[in-house]
Amino acid sequence: MAEKKMRNRTTRRRLLQTASGAGVAALAPGMPAAATASGPLAAATTPAAQATPAAVGLGAVPVGLRVNGADLALSLDPRVSLLDALREHAGLTGTKKGCNQGACGACTVLVDGERILSCLTFAVQSEGRDVTTIEGLADDAGLHPLQQAFIEHDGFQCGYCTPGQICSAVGMVAELERGVPSHVTGDLSTDAVALTHDELRERMSGNLCRCGAHNGIIGAIAETFAGGQPASFYSAETSEVSN
Template identity: 60%
Template sequence: MSSITDQHHEHEQHGISRRSMLKASAALVAGGVPAALAVSSASAQADAAAANAATPAVPGLATHLNINGHRFDATLDPRTTLLDALREHAHLTGTKKGCDHGQCGACTVLVDGRRINSCLTLAVMHEGAQITTIEGLAHDDQLHPMQQAFLQHDGFQCGYCTSGQICSAVGMLAEVRQGMPSHVSADLQAKPLLSEAEIRERMAGNICRCSAYPNIVQAIQQAAGQRS
């Protein structure tokens, strides 16, 4: 059985002594905070400090990414998402962080031509892959046809979701060219026709809080060559 002295030393090892706890309690009670709450808060701070001290630092990992045709080298925490690598390390802030849970589509980028939510994948998983962000769609001063169509049809309002919408639409058209059906495709064997229903179904993972959906549909139809 531990003695009172042992318990006192144990509290001091966790960064808090009985004396400092009593002082904190007295100060907080004087300020109108109940003593029980003060003791609980002090204990929680001690536990948090002990937990932080016990958590080992994660070593950085040398990571090599190919972004928009250029090699990007960085030392990253292996838990870094592709979204955070793009925004915080490569400083390509066109890719937006919306929900950070893969539910809004604002972070959509293309990896080897396939659209993905960059907030749901780790950067280190994509070494050797071709990553394309909104910044990499245009060539020199010439906009990508999808970017041009969004401009002509006002497929945006606040613009926050636009980069994800455009990258997703580019990836979606590639899926259609490959003959990949959607939930609303009438014929699973034939090449899908880009009706409004098809486009809305295929773009359902990209949310526009400004509700510019009709214009987005028209822009995609134009980029697909089905509208003038």
């Protein structure tokens, strides 16, 4: 009787052996469970228990965008950014993907006239709204005045950040006209904010130019939107943009 009780009793060694067998079965799904485990743990290592559910995708949804005056009917995963929708699905590659995390400004576009970072915006968020990219600023009459000024002032070198710089500047001027204050605005009650060196420096700080073409960028924006006096936006001592 005592020997029978000893055989039926779960010992520490027997428990460790059973658990080890179950671990081997988990690492080698093709191995028969009966060869590695027995008892209650054997059921947990059967092929049915090892089955992994298939990944479930969200699926594409219809998204209607109005881009540069044209209506686009796209089928997109809800997680697709506006940037990828424009570049990969609408074929508008003027908008650039730089950091893809909202730090460089290369992906800036206008949505209902306001500048946004398209890499941080889902395409579905812009459904039914007017999206303007760099391709939509020019018209049949020619380039947008700021685009022409960038050429005349050498406001670029590699040109990768240029679409975002131009779209951001156009959106910035609209903010000034609406009286939207910035960190450096002195009078918060004004209906319109003047474009000064400090305002321009502050409001364009989110658009980076790794080539260092900031003098040309400042000159182009100042000439286009500040009465054609870009010199007032440089320091008097060096004729360069103040740091």
